[in-house]
Amino acid sequence: MLSFRTHVAAVTGMDDFDEESVLAKIHLADDDILMLSGSLVDGSGTPSSDFDFCVIARSKDERFHRDTFPREQHMRYYTSGDRVKASFDYLPHSLLGVDVEYWTAEEVSALLASHARLYAQMRTRARKSSGFAASAVDFRLLSRLTYGVPLTNAAAYAELTAAVRPGEVAYTAFRAAVGSYPDFRDLAGMWAQGDHASALVAARKLGVDTFRGLTHVHGNTNRNPKYLARFLARLTLPAELTHRFAELNAFGAGERDAADAVLEWLDLIDLAFAEIRAGREKAAAFVGRTDFLGLLREELHENLAWNAEISNEYCFRAREAEPGLPSLRELLHAMTARAAAPHHLPLQEWAKGRTAPAGENNKSA
Known part of the structure; x- marks a missing residue:
């Protein structure tokens, strides 16, 4: 069985959870890369934090479309037009929630290329910059790629994220x-x-x-x-x-x-x-x-x-x-x-x- 408990940082007051119940909310496909990240991984979490997962699929499928997204009873989901970007759910009798973002490998590669251009631009500036708005960089995902843990298809994850340079991400954030x-x-x-x-x-x-x-x-x-x-x-x-x-x-x-x-x-x-x-x-x-x-x-x-x-x-x-x-x-x-x-x-x-x-x-x- 897929397990992620060992990657979750110790949080005082955190409710116990069933891994199988959490994973059931992800709608994972066999060839997906599944990444765990967020505050429960980086150690800044609280008892009301969410499990933050990122599904990186080879290409868009039914999970990426509003009408064919596999809904659950209490699930909410975020869309941009027809495109489903994330789903949100809560664990019963717990403050913990489950957030899942849906990306394709092509989108992640494009994001990393956009950040490389942004970093190069930032190195030519001495002023504070608000260039993120026009950079096509989802900085939340970018940050998570600097410390996220691949739970499936680790080799494909390593190849996809080889261009992630945490120091450069830190500089653009600075x-x-x-x-x-x-x-x-x-x-x-x-x-x-x-x-x-x-x-x-x-x-x-x-x-x-x-x-x-x-x-x-x-x-x-x-x-x-x-x-x-x-x-x-x-x-x-x-x-x-x-x-x-x-x-x-x-x-x-x-x-x-x-x-x-x-x-x-x-x-x-x-x-x-x-x-x-x-x-x-x-x-x-x-x-x-x-x-x-x-x-x-x-x-x-x-x-x-x-x-x-x-x-x-x-x-x-x-x-x-x-x-x-x-x-x-x-x-x-x-x-x-x-x-x-x-x-x-x-x-x-x-x-x-x-x-x-x-x-x-x-x-x-």
């Missing part, structure tokens, strides 16, 4: 996660108005995004923020960092004044960026410090209207790779005063002799 200058600029605008409560909301978002990025530097490929605290707890990080983040993120400012809480968030984000700088130099798939600064340099051109805003933007953005820049507190106070925070980045030297960028990639010629 590039889409790490805190962005527009978010910090919004925070600064709220701060300048004296709207510290709204600034605190913005600071929390900036902090969560940056800490998500930190987990990706350490190889995490899961972009779901609900597991962030659990992923951080697995990393070897200074206790001050993880404890302060857990307190601020989970419990909020408490009795703190909102302005004080914003500044505490900024200090915490500075610490996270320091850890990002240390970690990314050890991550082979990440753009290193020198190359990253080169990407920043390529964006600059000599007829750019230099002002405090431009200087502060690059001061913020360079910190993911460059040490010794003003703290976010200092940058906030400089922006509130409509001034440039002093830093050592040779922005105008970088721009010397460059022409204005052409096209939409924001790079100088």
Whole structure:
């Protein structure tokens, strides 16, 4: 009998389950690749988590169509037009559920090829990117392929997923996660108005995004923020960092004044960026410090209207790779005063002799 129990991580309070009852909800064919993944495999699960399976078929069959999908009594299923993509069911007398996604080998291969193109594009960018929306990459499935366990047809699974490179997946996740200058600029605008409560909301978002990025530097490929605290707890990080983040993120400012809480968030984000700088130099798939600064340099051109805003933007953005820049507190106070925070980045030297960028990639010629 097919068994997967040994691949499920220990979860406190988890109900017992019958493997045969779980597998009966999958509608497996003989030549399918069956992959087990999800939070119950990666160790972040709870007693109400689902068993997450992925069926990878050689080609579409009756399970992929709305009218011929083999329904069960309590089953729900997700479709896009006629195409059935997933089914969902619950185990009786248990908080546990069973989720099954349906893919073909051709679709998985196309997804991996799309991600390879996306990764190549991400390596040419210094900005936070939202390129996933147009990339044809289902990042949830992509992440699961980096740690999923094949329960059937392991050889075919290995051949199909040979192009999966977890480090590259982590980098594209990082590039889409790490805190962005527009978010910090919004925070600064709220701060300048004296709207510290709204600034605190913005600071929390900036902090969560940056800490998500930190987990990706350490190889995490899961972009779901609900597991962030659990992923951080697995990393070897200074206790001050993880404890302060857990307190601020989970419990909020408490009795703190909102302005004080914003500044505490900024200090915490500075610490996270320091850890990002240390970690990314050890991550082979990440753009290193020198190359990253080169990407920043390529964006600059000599007829750019230099002002405090431009200087502060690059001061913020360079910190993911460059040490010794003003703290976010200092940058906030400089922006509130409509001034440039002093830093050592040779922005105008970088721009010397460059022409204005052409096209939409924001790079100088």
